[in-house]
Amino acid sequence: MQQYGIDIWGDENFIIHHDKVCINYKSRPSLYEIVQQIRSEGHRGPLLLRFPHLIEKQIREIYTHFARASKELSYHGAFRAVFPLKVNQYPHFVKALLEAGAPWHYGLEAGSKAELLIAMAYADTKAPMTVNGFKDKEMITMGFLAAKLGHDITLTIEGINELEAIIQVAKEEKGPLPSIGLRVRLHSLGVGLWAKSGGINSKFGLSSTELITALKLLKEHDLLERFTMIHFHIGSQISDIGPLKKALREVGNLYAELIKIGATHLQTINLGGGLAVEYSQNSDMHQRNYSLREYANDIVFMLQTIAKDKKVKEPNIMIEAGRFIAASHAVLVAPVFELFSEEYHHSSLSLKTSNPPLIDELNELYQHINLTNALEYLHDAIDHLNSLLTLFDLGYIDLIDRSNAEVLVHLIIKKATYLLKEKNLKEIMHIQEGIQEKYLINFSIFQSLPDFWGLGQNFPIMPLSKLDEKPTRSASLWDITCDSDGEIDFSLKNPLFLHSLDVDNEDYFLGFFLVGAYQEILGMRHNLFAHPTEVTVTIDEEGYRLSNMVESQTIIDILDDLDYDPNDITRRIKKLIEQADITESKETLFDRIAFYMEQNGYLKTIHQESK
Ligand code: PLP
Numbered sequence: 001m002q003q004y005g006i007d008i009w010g011d012e013n014f015i016i017h018h019d020k021v022c023i024n025y026k027s028r029p030s031l032y033e034i035v036q037q038i039r040s041e042g043h044r045g046p047l048l049l050r051f052p053h054l055i056e057k058q059i060r061e062i063y064t065h066f067a068r069a070s071k072e073l074s075y076h077g078a079f080r081a082v083f084p085l086k087v088n089q090y091p092h093f094v095k096a097l098l099e100a101g102a103p104w105h106y107g108l109e110a111g112s113k114a115e116l117l118i119a120m121a122y123a124d125t126k127a128p129m130t131v132n133g134f135k136d137k138e139m140i141t142m143g144f145l146a147a148k149l150g151h152d153i154t155l156t157i158e159g160i161n162e163l164e165a166i167i168q169v170a171k172e173e174k175g176p177l178p179s180i181g182l183r184v185r186l187h188s189l190g191v192g193l194w195a196k197s198g199g200i201n202s203k204f205g206l207s208s209t210e211l212i213t214a215l216k217l218l219k220e221h222d223l224l225e226r227f228t229m230i231h232f233h234i235g236s237q238i239s240d241i242g243p244l245k246k247a248l249r250e251v252g253n254l255y256a257e258l259i260k261i262g263a264t265h266l267q268t269i270n271l272g273g274g275l276a277v278e279y280s281q282n283s284d285m286h287q288r289n290y291s292l293r294e295y296a297n298d299i300v301f302m303l304q305t306i307a308k309d310k311k312v313k314e315p316n317i318m319i320e321a322g323r324f325i326a327a328s329h330a331v332l333v334a335p336v337f338e339l340f341s342e343e344y345h346h347s348s349l350s351l352k353t354s355n356p357p358l359i360d361e362l363n364e365l366y367q368h369i370n371l372t373n374a375l376e377y378l379h380d381a382i383d384h385l386n387s388l389l390t391l392f393d394l395g396y397i398d399l400i401d402r403s404n405a406e407v408l409v410h411l412i413i414k415k416a417t418y419l420l421k422e423k424n425l426k427e428i429m430h431i432q433e434g435i436q437e438k439y440l441i442n443f444s445i446f447q448s449l450p451d452f453w454g455l456g457q458n459f460p461i462m463p464l465s466k467l468d469e470k471p472t473r474s475a476s477l478w479d480i481t482c483d484s485d486g487e488i489d490f491s492l493k494n495p496l497f498l499h500s501l502d503v504d505n506e507d508y509f510l511g512f513f514l515v516g517a518y519q520e521i522l523g524m525r526h527n528l529f530a531h532p533t534e535v536t537v538t539i540d541e542e543g544y545r546l547s548n549m550v551e552s553q554t555i556i557d558i559l560d561d562l563d564y565d566p567n568d569i570t571r572r573i574k575k576l577i578e579q580a581d582i583t584e585s586k587e588t589l590f591d592r593i594a595f596y597m598e599q600n601g602y603l604k605t606i607h608q609e610s611k
Contacts, residue, residue: 004462005281019468045602046443046532056100082107087322156181181229233272252306275324330516340438446526552600
């Protein structure tokens with residue numbers, strides 16, 4: 001049985017039961033049955049399923065591991081955490097996150113005015129709130145207003161100009177005032193695709209000289225007691241713990257030195273995000289080399305050691321892990337819409353009474369291939385095909401011969417692959433790479449997996465059913481956009497094998513896992529494909545419940561968002577109908593067009609359309 005690496009990336013959240021992938025929680029429903037239930041209510045196209053229990057699990061794991069590490073090392077600093085809204089701002093995610101985080105007073109981080117407004121309206125006032133990123137005076141004022149609402153908010157300063165703006169606003173506003181954090185620019189670099197946030201040339205943070213200037217300014221303006229936190233972030237998806245440890249050493253020393261030169265109220269080190277997710281389906285391609293246990297242990301141990309050496313109080317620890325919290329909660333499910341295979345049947349052969357000798361030989365190979373000779377016959381067949389193609393170029397064989405050669409060689413490859421399927425031969429894999437099955441998937445990579453398109457980030461992919469059958473087709477996936485970049489190629493390094501299927505008579509869905517972080521908000525409406533229909537799935541001992549359904553936008557809604565006037569579109573269509581020289585009822589024609597305007601833009605099979 002093919003496991004699709006579920007034991008590597010699945011974190012025991014999913015299991016294979018019989019031929020289906022199931023959610024490993026309480027009543028353990030299969031993804032396939034959930035999807036079929038939603039589709040039975042008439043919803044088509046891709047679906048985004050949210051699982052709130054997986055959000056709760058990640059939050060609980062983080063708090064539990066830091067509590068354990070602190071207890072084991074008798075660490076005196078507190079542990080606090082916030083969720084960076086940039087990772088997923090969608091309301092049905094954020095509300096579930098805040099509900100799950102309430103027992104721990106899990107907070108929010110905002111990086112823009114809009115995110116700050118979400119945080120002001122929804123966050124728990126007992127939880128911490130941090131504001132990062134570039135800020136103007138207006139955004140800083142919003143932060144002051146959040147403090148008046150009772151939020152425990154820290155504005156992190158990215159540059160001296162921002163501090164000057166804070167000093168100005170502090171003069172204008174009465175208390176309570178927000179706390180102030182300083183983002184430090186470390187020379188330690190991150191690793192991986194998202195490493196640019198660290199290092200001496202990074203876009204964010206204050207150099208040592210600027211830190212000293214900032215401290216002087218805070219003292220001068222009587223704001224020293226508001227300065228409580230230093231912050232850094234060396235990049236998202238830190239795959240190697242080494243660079244993080246190096247950064248911790250640097251920031252621990254900066255913390256101690258700042259206290260020594262007068263930062264009397266500095267008490268917290270905010271480590272930003274970066275806690276990595278294992279996306280790999282393949283044990284040779286791990287995407288992180290540490291566990292949450294190791295991450296928590298290293299942070300607590302390192303900061304404790306530095307505090308002891310430098311004789312300062314152990315700092316409170318804050319983290320802003322986003323990807324780690326959000327990635328696992330969402331699964332994108334997309335139906336296979338069509339196959340574009342070089343799939344030839346025996347019936348396509350049109351052998352003549354007299355064929356070129358090489359065609360006759362191919363036919364012989366096809367008739368007599370068996371387990372013992374399969375590899376040898378396969379080699380011969382490929383050789384013959386090359387010779388026959390050259391003969392065609394030179395004008396010695398005709399189009400019918402060429403077609404017969406194609407069909408016979410594909411039939412031989414298919415038979416050989418079947419005969420040799422248990423042997424996992426590298427060579428067969430190579431051959432399969434050349435004759436992939438193209439699966440047309442009813443989704444948009446640009447909308448639903450933008451990090452695959454932009455950064456080559458792989459997400460685990462597996463079919464939701466047929467898992468008791470060995471998948472033999474080397475698959476490349478095409479999305480339904482008219483863009484050649486909308487494709488996930490078959491690769492020998494990270495091969496995806498799927499099943500043979502009859503798309504007209506069976507449903508076959510692919511699950512794209514760990515898509516809950518960044519993908520939704522970075523997704524773009526290339527070709528005007530909108531966010532998929534989303535549903536929250538709550539699982540209990542008896543079964544599961546579907547809620548918070550947000551249907552994929554209708555075509556007319558998407559155009560409205562682009563500032564087309566729906567009334568103008570209707571007017572124009574009606575005018576054309578008026579002028580049209582047709583025999584059918586003009587009213588019916590309009591109703592038929594209006595029907596399409598109210599559908600979402602994803603595809604329907606002929607069989608679905610007639611339902
Ligand atoms: N904090 C800051 C300042 C960030 O810039 C980011 C992301 O880039 C995060 C936290 C979240 O990082 P991650 O999702 O890798 O945990």
